[in-house]
Amino acid sequence: MKLWKRLCAMGVLAGVLGVVAGGVLAAPLKPDEQMKFRKAGYGFMAWNMRKIKGNLEGPYNNDEVAKAAAAVAAVSNSGLGALFGPGTDQDLGEVKTRVKPEFFQQPDKVKELALALNKEANELARVAATGDAGAVKAQFGRTSDACQACHDRFRKE
Numbered sequence: 137m138k139l140w141k142r143l144c145a146m147g148v149l150a151g152v153l154g155v156v157a158g159g160v161l162a163a164p165l166k167p168d169e170q171m172k173f174r175k176a177g178y179g180f181m182a183w184n185m186r187k188i189k190g191n192l193e194g195p196y197n198n199d200e201v202a203k204a205a206a207a208v209a210a211v212s213n214s215g216l217g218a219l220f221g222p223g224t225d226q227d228l229g230e231v232k233t234r235v236k237p238e239f240f241q242q243p244d245k246v247k248e249l250a251l252a253l254n255k256e257a258n259e260l261a262r263v264a265a266t267g268d269a270g271a272v273k274a275q276f277g278r279t280s281d282a283c284q285a286c287h288d289r290f291r292k293e
């Protein structure tokens with residue numbers, strides 16, 4: 137009986153903690169947090185793209201390329217667009233941004249370029265998993281072009 141009560145109390149506590157944790161996760165990000173997270177996401181993709189480039193130029197490690205390509209695809213698919221909310225169009229204290237105002241005025245074009253990256257990054261992950269370095273090289277070029285297309289249009293120098 138006592139044990140049963142304790143288990144019940146633990147269940148209630150776990151439920152309460154779950155609600156609290158859920159509440160924290162669901163809390164909207166502040167503008168400076170959104171900016172930090174999106175820059176981290178882009179930087180993380182860049183690191184993984186560099187790893188793939190290094191492999192294409194030097195000794196080719198199948199496993200490293202496959203993991204890096206999967207990471208780029210995951211970040212690209214993660215919905216970075218959600219991190220460009222109101223108030224994230226300008227520097228906020230220490231957190232600087234290079235996003236152009238046009239990014240917020242042309243959502244359809246942004247979406248098109250973001251979806252283009254998703255498509256190329258997912259294909260890069262797919263070919264990287266097969267271990268075909270030639271196919272990875274070609275698809276790496278298409279993926280980099282998709283990054284560049286958005287930067288040319290929506291990122292300041």
Ligand code: HEC
Nearest residue numbers: 175178179181182233234235249250253282283286290291
């Ligand atoms: C749909 C548009 C878009 C696509 C696609 C895109 N980027 Fe960007 N990227 C941006 C914007 C906008 C910024 C500026 C973010 C800011 O400063 O707030 C940025 C910033 C960056 C930065 C600088 C991050 C920092 O710390 O300031 C890097 C690095 C980067 N992108 C790499 C990439 C790579 C690599 C890819 C492709 C795998 C890519 N981006 C695809 C729009 C895009």
